[in-house]
Amino acid sequence: MAIPSTPGLRVAIMTDEIGWHTRQLQRALRERGGVGRCIDLADCDIDTDAAWHGLVLPGYGRELPDAVIVRGVAGGSFEQVTKRLGVLHALQALGVPVYNDARAIERSVDKSMTSLLLRAARLPAPPTWATESLAQARRIVMRESAAGHAVVMKPLFGSQGKGLRLIGQVDGVFQPLADFAPGDGRLAYLQRFVPPIGASGQPGHDWRVLVIGGRAVAAMRRVSAHWVHNVAQGARCEPAELTPALARLAEAAAAALQMDYAGVDLMPAAGRETIQVLEVNGVAAWRGLQKVTPFNIARALVDDLIDRKLATSLAARCDRQPAPVAAPARRA
Structure with missing residues (x-):
């Protein structure tokens, strides 16, 4: 069920950075009659006494947005990130379509979970290991190196190619795995290097x-x-x-x-x-x-949110509504 226009649609764009991507999404929403408001999940609170839903979202008062687009979740302590994802979980449970939802974000941000799910789906991916043992990590690197492979060490949570290190058998020279750096959280996420x-x-x-x-x-x-x-x-x-x-x-x-x-x-x-x-x-x-795509990507994302995700959510809400109670027959 496609929704041709969405006048008054209010969409929260969850992001820790406002820039080109958020402007693209806001423009695409305006073209569909909606309004996109950028909100940092760090600024969202839980207050069970503030409103019926227990959430405090800047700019929405006691109401909730009609939909949410997740554009970014800022890093932080384990407690901070848990609370931010908890807000997304709560919005989904309250019937607000979240694009991508918290579970999808968790699956993709945690590279070890991504690897497990790809493996379970029998999809081709490089062999991957995650271990908190430095000794085990070094054994993996030595074994891979003996077989002629280099290994990429990646941050478990990371993006844009930051923090990647190439170790093991690199251009004929063995590059050892050093001690875990403080920022690694004493964890090694290792993936067999696929040469370009x-x-x-x-x-x-x-x-x-x-x-x-x-x-x-x-x-x-x-x-x-x-x-x-x-x-x-x-x-x-x-x-x-x-x-x-x-x-x-x-x-x-x-x-x-x-x-x-x-x-x-x-x-x-x-x-x-x-x-x-x-x-x-x-x-x-x-x-x-x-830059190399002929159609507007932000518009494609917004169209999918509205025409598929939001439409499905609206249909589900209608299905959950109780059937009207028939009025009792009037006696002659």
Whole structure:
């Protein structure tokens, strides 16, 4: 059921940064008759005495938004992040469509959970390990190195290619795993390195595929001389054909994490026929992808939120409403 126009629709855009992406979403919402208000989840509180729903959302008083788009969740202490995700869980439980919802955010932000779900769905991905034991982590690196593999050590919670380290067998030289740094939280998340593939003498690449509402809609090649291919780390965006193979794999990865929309990172694998899934991003940026995509991505996201997610929510509410009680028959 598509909703042609949504006059008065109020959408909370949960974000810790206001910029290009939020402006794009606000414009797309205005084109559908709605209004997008940017809110930092850090500024949202729980007050069970303030309103019937127990939440305090800046700009909404005692009311709730009609829908929520999650654009960013700021890092913080375990308690802070738990409270912020708790607000999203509460909104969903109160019947407010959340895009992506808290469970999807949790599945994608926690890279170890992403790896487990991809494995459970039998999707091709590099072997991955997560351990709190430094000795075990070093054994994994030694074993992989003996087999000729390098290993990428990633922050369990991280994005945009920040904090990645290449260890093990790197260009014929063994790079050992150092002691856990304080910022690592005494945890090693390790993934077998998939060397980038490029034409002879050319930089390697990977693919970013955008999935919206269960369907792959756009793709690009991220090209870089460095082994990290994130746009934020200087990779070049190039148009890419959205082949059936790329689309099927990206859609399956998004489905495995039960996501409304996702940026799926895929890597060609040398010596294998199967493309590898590297990451699934639940709060995916799309500025680079927009440069090589003919349609407006923010509008596609807003259309999916309104025409699918919000419409489904409205239909579910109608189904839950009790049937009207028939008036008693009047006696003659």
